[in-house]
Structures are given as C-alpha cells and as structure tokens.
Amino acid sequence: MTLLSATAAPRKTFYYGFRYPSLQFAIGSTQPANDLRIDVVDSAGAVVKSFFRNDVAPDATRTIRWDGSATDGRPARNGHYRFQIAPQSAEDTATAAGKPATRAIRRGSSSSQAVSLSFDFYAFAFPVLGPHDFGDSGAHFGAGRSGHTHQGQDVMADCGLPLVAARGGTVQYSGYHSAAGNYLVIDGRGTGLDFLYAHLAEPPALKAGERVRTGQPLGLVGETGNASACHLHFEMWTAPGWYQGGSPIDPYPFLARWDRYS
Template identity: 40%
Template sequence: MGFLELTGAPRCGSRLARLSFRILLAPAAAALAIGVAALAAAATTAGALDPNDMRCVDGCAGRQTAGVGSRIAITGDGLATVSEVEFRGRSGSVAATPTATGRHRLTVDIPFGALGGRPVVVTQGGRSASVPKLLRIVSRTRLPGRNSFDILDTDVGPRHGFVDDGRSYRLRYRFRAYGPRTVRVRLIHSGTVAHSWKSRGVVPYTAHRIEWRGLLANGRPAPPGRYRFQVKSPHHKPVRAGKFRIFTGKFPVRGPHSYGGPTQRFGAPRSGGRVHQGQDVFAPCGTRVAAARGGRVQARGSDPVLYGNWVVIDARGTRTDYRYAHFLHPASVHQGERVRTGDEIGLIGKTGNARSVGCQLHFEVWPHGWNHGSPVDPLPILKRWDGWS
C-alpha cells in the first residue's frame, strides 16, 4: 500500500486528481492574470507621455511666441506626472516647474535664460518627451501692452441666406493681446442687437468661432435684412467683423423659366367668369420646385379639373400662405409637415388644366391666409426673389 493510499488521496491518473489539481491552480491563475493586467496598465501609462501642442496664454506676442516670464500651456496625454519642463539655454537646458498640471494640460512660466526651441517635459520617473511645436522667445519690449486688444483677422460665412432656411451663420476671429481677454460679440441688425455672446478668458492668437442659427430669442426666424458682427473687449471700441444678408424668400422654380404672356398674369379672365388668382411660371417638366418660404403645410390635394397636384404652405411667423399647383406628381410634403425655405416640395408638371397649356408652376399669395380675404398679385414678389436667388 503506497503513501497516497494511506492518506486517502486519489491517484494521479484519476479524474478526481485532475479536478483537484485544477481547483488548486485556479486562484494562482487569477492572481497571475491580475498581475499581468496591472503590468499592462502600468506599461500603457508609462508609454502615454505625449505632448502634442503648445500655445502662449499670458504675455504673448503670438500663438507660440512669448517672452521670459510669459506663461505657456502644453497639451497632450500623460502630463499629470510631469515635474519639470526643460527649455534650451545658452549652455545646456534651463528647467522650470509647472504652475499647474493635469492629465491633458499643464502650464509653465518661461524661466530666465530660456532661448526657445522645443520644450521638453520630464516626469517624476525620469521619462521625457519633446513638444513638437517650436517656441519663439522675444524681448519683453516686443510684447503687446497688458490692456491691448487688436483684431488680426475675421471671416463670416455664408454671406447670404433666406428667412427660415435652417442654416447657421458663423464668425471666425483672432485677436492680438497680452493674455486672455473677455470678449463680447454682438450681431447687429437695423441698429439693434439681434444676438450677443460673451466669453471670459479667451486666448489670443487662436481662432475662435461663433455660430448663430438665424433665430431670435423667442425662437422665431430672424427677419430679412443686413446683419453685421461686432467684436469688443472691455475698454475698447467695437470692431466690425464681417456681414451677411438674409433675403425674404427664395424663387421657387429652380431652373430655366419664363413668365409667359398676359393670360398667365394675375387677374386674367378665365372661363365661367373666373379670374386668374396667381402667376404662372413656365419651366421644363421635372424641374425642381422649392418652398419660397419656410413654414408648415396647411393643405395638399389633387384636382384633375383646375389645379392638378397642389400644396399650400404658410410663411412661419406671418399670416401669409403660398399655394403651388400643377405638380408632376402629388406634393412631396404632407399636411402638418414642417418645411424650410428652399426645401424641395414637388416637380414642375402640367396636371389639371395645365395639360393643354404646358409645363408650369401656378403660384398664389394669400396675405391673410389661404381662402381668407383675397389673393394678391405674386409677380412683383416672384421677380424680386428671382433677382437674388
């Protein structure tokens, strides 16, 4: 009788022995896996030092141009353990301790004796990495005054749009200053402020963007007219920063067209004692028709005798309704649907009584709402829209 038999332990070749061996190994394997994961995490952290950008934030003569004593910000990854930043000096390097550190950003003041070049960040563990951007150090006499504020460049786009077309208008600007400034941007229309933005701690020499969605404070579409941006900092006069224009409406026929003759005009006599309540615009069948003004679809239908496929859309924020008729197919928008200025609503056709005349759009303007009061002659409005769109 062997020792295993005396102790009651199972033989090595048995299933129970193999199961016991696996049970004994399980905690060790788990501990090993945890250790490997910790080592991997440590290795990842150790290899994550990656400064990838730099800019001056106080005492600046440019985005990467500063003087001794100026403050710069270095951004990237793995910067939380950085203990010093080394700058090129006349004989070796000159080190400075960061004024603030975080995982993705640190700030440091440029020490006396620094000559510029690519700063090097050094961690507590001795790892180091160079910033890819070149720092240029100039005499402090070349830095702007502490209260200075000068616009360097601006850009506005788009340059024109339409009431309730859903587009946004953007301003990009850069300015020159000693350090971060409070900046107020105003959007001016007809001598009044249509919208304003105020930002504190705005960094100089960096492109900043403002976006306006074409809406008033109450959420309604902004009125037509000329708009301009102004940029201002405290104790400085506002600076014009670009302008754009919003037009009242968009010409609905999006292709070559003509206005026909006298029989296509508003008020022209029709059979049965009727008169023409709109203006016909001839264009090839299949030409796209856009909503002249954004709003909501009030009605749509198909009339085989007179209007063919038609739709009525109101002008948001007004009482005016617009009727479009003779579409090739039923309107592509449905009752209650929200429509933006310029959205496609159908195609030029010759349905209804246009089948004997030719491909056209019949367009009506109802200033007090469709079938309320009387329509007005749309030709002057159409020609005005035609002139700018």
C-alpha cells in the same frame, strides 16, 4: 486683442432658412478670459442684433448663429450684413444692451487665416430654380378663365426644374386636385400669408403639418392637373389664409422683387 480667424457662412441666407447666417471665429489675447460683443451690422452701419459672449478663451473657435430676427423680434430687412466682433464696453457689461461697440477687433497681423464677415440676407426665395419667365397676359393674376379668374401667377419653366419654398413655415395642405394637379399650401411663417404651389411633377413629399424652411426643395416643376405647359402656378392668400377666409392677391410684384436677387 486680435482676430485670428473669422468666417461667415453661407454667403446667401434667408429668413427661416435652411442654414442660419453663422460666424465662426477665434481671438488672440494675452488674457485667458475675454468678454465679447458680436453685432450683426447692416450696410448702413446700424446694429440689428447683438450677442454677448463672456469668458471667451484665446485660440478657441466659437460659433454665433443668427436667426434673422432683429432686436425687436421682426425679420431683418433684405440686404448685405456683416458680423462685428468687439470687446464689451463697461457700459455693455452694465446693461447688456445699448449702443454699438466702437472698437471692433481687427484681424491679427500674425495671422494668415481669412477674415470674411459679410453675407447677404433675404426674407424670401424665388420659388423656381432655373430659367423662367412670367408668360403672356393669360398667365397673370385676374386673367379670364372659364367661369372664374386666374387666382395666381404662372411662372413658365421647364418641367423638372426644382421648386423651393418662397417662405418657410408649416405645410397646410398637400395633395392632388383635378385643376391644380399635385399641389402644396404653406402657411408662411411670420407673414400671415399662405403660399400655394401647383402642377408639381410628383405628389409632394411634404405632408400637412410638416415644417418647411425658406428655400427648401418642394418638388419639381410639372404640368399635372389642368396645365397646357410646364409651369409653376403660384398663389398668395391673405390672412386668415387659403380657404380659411382669406383672399388671393396678385403675387407678381412679390415674385418680380424676389427674382431680382434669388
């Protein structure tokens, strides 16, 4: 058995994102039906998820889509991953689980098509697409305000830059407030956290109850409400959530980490 073609796309993927990591492949084989195992393998070589496909015909393109969940159902860790395609071992056939297959199928020598199996996977996206900074001390969580403290982190960026969902989920609130301006609260899928985005240039197109994917556009950086400059005011709230009994936490360490890769 040989691998005629295999392409993983897109190159950068997010948990609960717009596009799941997917693999398109075709095998060459003298047998009309082939039982295959496709593993998602992390950079340390560990199998995080396995797919079993039986009776795969040669020269037929098949597609595998991975939702970013590990075998235990939890989101996989950030990192570099690859798909690995192999014949199912007798052991796999019996148990449909277990150890990774040892003999990955290699690219066919007669093929000129590309074999690219790797991609990057991240749990969160940085919410501002474009140049930005984290402002002075007044932009940070806990900074003094008249009568209260700053409950989020400001991300200074030009008005009009796209904002995207750091983590997808369900829109909990979408509206306008005299201080927050146009703003949006998203119940982040699988996190227990709520994410708030404020001062959007326009009223959010997404309405309460709508689903949103990680990395999905939310609107544009603005300065609506009580803002003295164009920026995103970003909050993170612990479970059970924003104005549901949760508390705001300092989002800066999270933002700084996401900023390093997205």
